[in-house]
Amino acid sequence: MTAAVAARAPALRRYAILAPGLFASRSAKTAHGVIAYARDRTVAVIDPSRAGERVCDAVPYLRSDAPIVRDLDQALRYQPTALLIGVAPAGGALPPAWRAAILQALDANLEVVSGLHEVLGEDAEFAAAARRGGGSIWDVRVPPPPRLFTSKANDVAAHVALFVGSDCAVGKMTAALELTAAARARGRRAEFVATGQTGIMIAGRGIAIDRVIADFASGAVEQLVLESAPDAEILFVEGQGGINHAAFAPVTLALLYGCAPDALILVHLVTREHIEDFGTPVLPLAQLVILYERLCETVKPAKVCGIALNTHGLDDAQARRAIDEARKQTGLPCDDVVRYGADAFYEAIVPALAHKGVPLR
Amino acid sequence: MTAAVAARAPALRRYAILAPGLFASRSAKTAHGVIAYARDRTVAVIDPSRAGERVCDAVPYLRSDAPIVRDLDQALRYQPTALLIGVAPAGGALPPAWRAAILQALDANLEVVSGLHEVLGEDAEFAAAARRGGGSIWDVRVPPPPRLFTSKANDVAAHVALFVGSDCAVGKMTAALELTAAARARGRRAEFVATGQTGIMIAGRGIAIDRVIADFASGAVEQLVLESAPDAEILFVEGQGGINHAAFAPVTLALLYGCAPDALILVHLVTREHIEDFGTPVLPLAQLVILYERLCETVKPAKVCGIALNTHGLDDAQARRAIDEARKQTGLPCDDVVRYGADAFYEAIVPALAHKGVPLR
Numbered sequence: 001m002t003a004a005v006a007a008r009a010p011a012l013r014r015y016a017i018l019a020p021g022l023f024a025s026r027s028a029k030t031a032h033g034v035i036a037y038a039r040d041r042t043v044a045v046i047d048p049s050r051a052g053e054r055v056c057d058a059v060p061y062l063r064s065d066a067p068i069v070r071d072l073d074q075a076l077r078y079q080p081t082a083l084l085i086g087v088a089p090a091g092g093a094l095p096p097a098w099r100a101a102i103l104q105a106l107d108a109n110l111e112v113v114s115g116l117h118e119v120l121g122e123d124a125e126f127a128a129a130a131r132r133g134g135g136s137i138w139d140v141r142v143p144p145p146p147r148l149f150t151s152k153a154n155d156v157a158a159h160v161a162l163f164v165g166s167d168c169a170v171g172k173m174t175a176a177l178e179l180t181a182a183a184r185a186r187g188r189r190a191e192f193v194a195t196g197q198t199g200i201m202i203a204g205r206g207i208a209i210d211r212v213i214a215d216f217a218s219g220a221v222e223q224l225v226l227e228s229a230p231d232a233e234i235l236f237v238e239g240q241g242g243i244n245h246a247a248f249a250p251v252t253l254a255l256l257y258g259c260a261p262d263a264l265i266l267v268h269l270v271t272r273e274h275i276e277d278f279g280t281p282v283l284p285l286a287q288l289v290i291l292y293e294r295l296c297e298t299v300k301p302a303k304v305c306g307i308a309l310n311t312h313g314l315d316d317a318q319a320r321r322a323i324d325e326a327r328k329q330t331g332l333p334c335d336d337v338v339r340y341g342a343d344a345f346y347e348a349i350v351p352a353l354a355h356k357g358v359p360l361r
Numbered sequence: 362m363t364a365a366v367a368a369r370a371p372a373l374r375r376y377a378i379l380a381p382g383l384f385a386s387r388s389a390k391t392a393h394g395v396i397a398y399a400r401d402r403t404v405a406v407i408d409p410s411r412a413g414e415r416v417c418d419a420v421p422y423l424r425s426d427a428p429i430v431r432d433l434d435q436a437l438r439y440q441p442t443a444l445l446i447g448v449a450p451a452g453g454a455l456p457p458a459w460r461a462a463i464l465q466a467l468d469a470n471l472e473v474v475s476g477l478h479e480v481l482g483e484d485a486e487f488a489a490a491a492r493r494g495g496g497s498i499w500d501v502r503v504p505p506p507p508r509l510f511t512s513k514a515n516d517v518a519a520h521v522a523l524f525v526g527s528d529c530a531v532g533k534m535t536a537a538l539e540l541t542a543a544a545r546a547r548g549r550r551a552e553f554v555a556t557g558q559t560g561i562m563i564a565g566r567g568i569a570i571d572r573v574i575a576d577f578a579s580g581a582v583e584q585l586v587l588e589s590a591p592d593a594e595i596l597f598v599e600g601q602g603g604i605n606h607a608a609f610a611p612v613t614l615a616l617l618y619g620c621a622p623d624a625l626i627l628v629h630l631v632t633r634e635h636i637e638d639f640g641t642p643v644l645p646l647a648q649l650v651i652l653y654e655r656l657c658e659t660v661k662p663a664k665v666c667g668i669a670l671n672t673h674g675l676d677d678a679q680a681r682r683a684i685d686e687a688r689k690q691t692g693l694p695c696d697d698v699v700r701y702g703a704d705a706f707y708e709a710i711v712p713a714l715a716h717k718g719v720p721l722r
Contacts, residue, residue, distance in 0.1 A: 244659030247510035298605030
């Protein structure tokens with residue numbers, strides 16, 4: 001078991017991604033994120049329900065032509081160095097049907113990379129297979145030792161921009177990655193700060209805040225911000241959950257207070273009308289802006305500087321209408337940074353990325 | 362190590378309470394709470410800085426005349442059956458200076474009861490002493506296995522009243538205990554639901570929500586509410602932290618959403634002007650009412666039905682003025698349930714303890 005804050009491994013991995021029956025579904029967002037954004041390369045995906053297709057056949061927006069195969073035996077033909085668990089089941093426990101592939105990977109000298117709540121490194125059978133076959137396990141969700149919040153996050157030299165959402169799985173991580181790339185393309189020393197399992201797999205470092213003991217969750221966020229790239233000019237902090245998500249809002253609030261943000265970027269999936277897990281309504285954008293800002297105001301004031309809309313599933317005309325509508329409702333810069341690229345949105349929000357009253361430019 | 366949800370032990374304990382150098386300070390709130398409210402009896406307090414005094418000399422509002430002694434040797438003269446760690450240091454780690462007393466207690470066949478984050482039951486030296494001497498360890502903060510929030514808390518038959526605060530350590534637990542007693546005195550089947558280490562020691566059951574992994578904190582609160590006294594008419598749920606406390610607000614929010622309250626009772630220490638740990642301002646009462654209600658509204662609406670003021674440190678005239686002032690500011694029933702008893706406040710708020718629109722009386 002490797003600590004989740006471990007530095008990026010020097011050699012690139014060659015991933016076989018395990019996503020049986022689910023690769024084309026949204027449940028496989030870990031798989032999709034790693035294929036789209038990680039430095040490490042995906043050489044095969046394991047999903048018997050799509051075997052024979054390529055990645056881009058099953059998930060068109062991923063421009064990878066890696067093969068989808070039936071099982072690990074077939075995947076081994078593509079010389080993977082690691083097996084990545086590509087699906088995050090609710091609750092984070094390991095589905096029993098996946099044990100065989102993990103055992104086989106450890107027996108075949110692969111690294112198993114997992115973002116499950118269940119710690120694979122504590123499983124005696126896996127440990128035995130790893131010893132036998134030379135494999136290893138990276139449980140990316142295992143957090144570092146607990147630390148209380150101290151307020152030192154207020155003194156970070158970089159501009160801290162936190163992504164907040166209208167629900168889980170609306171595109172917060174993707175928006176953060178796209179904005180980081182746009183800032184870097186302009187020569188800014190921008191850093192993506194990973195706070196969830198997929199983000200950590202992509203960045204090679206981070207802390208899964210949802211896995212930290214509640215008392216120390218804000219402290220873990222603070223630690224991340226203090227230790228992330230001390231020479232960065234902008235930290236784009238990956239968001240989690242949503243402030244009215246009954247199960248995950250405590251993690252959302254830990255991020256909101258723990259990283260002491262200078263600005264917020266709200267992320268919303270325009271087709272999402274209800275909090276997916278519970279059916280309670282998604283709040284109107286203007287109300288979300290007020291709620292997040294009110295909460296920040298009580299600790300360290302920060303404003304929402306723009307809204308990254310996810311228009312997935314709409315056609316171009318519908319997407320543009322949704323973006324205009326959001327602009328009218330909130331008076332804020334709004335855009336879809338995946339559909340239309342992040343450049344225009346970055347230019348629109350960068351004057352608001354102020355730190356201690358000093359705008360970035 | 363005993364699970365924190367274990368049922369109330371049948372035999373009463375005789376506590377020696379460990380609070381070296383701190384018994385008269387607010388850091389010893391665990392000690393004070395157990396002496397004031399627990400079924401178990403305190404036979405001695407260990408604090409060399411006050412040795413020779415009685416409990417009521419050092420902390421006048423505690424009506425116990427148990428002796429304060431220098432060390433465990435002296436405490437053993439009063440035949441304790443358990444050693445209770447009576448101080449909660451920030452961060453929850455065991456101060457090294459306390460190890461000797463714990464080892465001696467385990468060697469002397471005592472039960473050691475601890476609410477520290479640090480799990481004493483996992484300490485090899487303590488385990489060896491327990492085996493040697495017959496002692497045992499109850500780590501009250503160790504939570505049950507993780508469960509995700511499901512929304513089933515919405516269907517609890519009892520009226521659920523949650524205590525929320527303007528900061529940590531303002532009197533939320535005390536107010537909940539006093540209201541529970543007042544309701545019971547009126548023949549109501551009322552239950553105190555413990556969510557922190559002192560409350561658990563007092564009630565003999567509960568879950569320390571601050572010790573639960575952030576993703577499962579709301580779920581743990583829900584579990585508590587579902588399993589607490591299925592035949593109760595009113596559940597008074599102990600609050601934690603404060604919504605603008607940068608470190609502990611995630612726990613506050615887990616309680617706010619996880620117990621699906623029908624009503625909130627706001628608790629405020631009138632002399633507290635700044636969040637103790639960070640120096641950020643305590644919010645005005647009216648603003649706290651709005652913030653807590655706004656958050657509830659987004660998941661399950663609940664109103665603040667009254668404000669339990671803690672006027673500790675004021676004289677009678679000042680206390681009455683503070684209560685009048687709070688009433689004027691908020692239009693809500695306000696009282697100090699310790700100074701003036703909980704009866705009048707209970708009568709004032711009980712019509713608002715509605716469940717699914719049905720008032721309790």
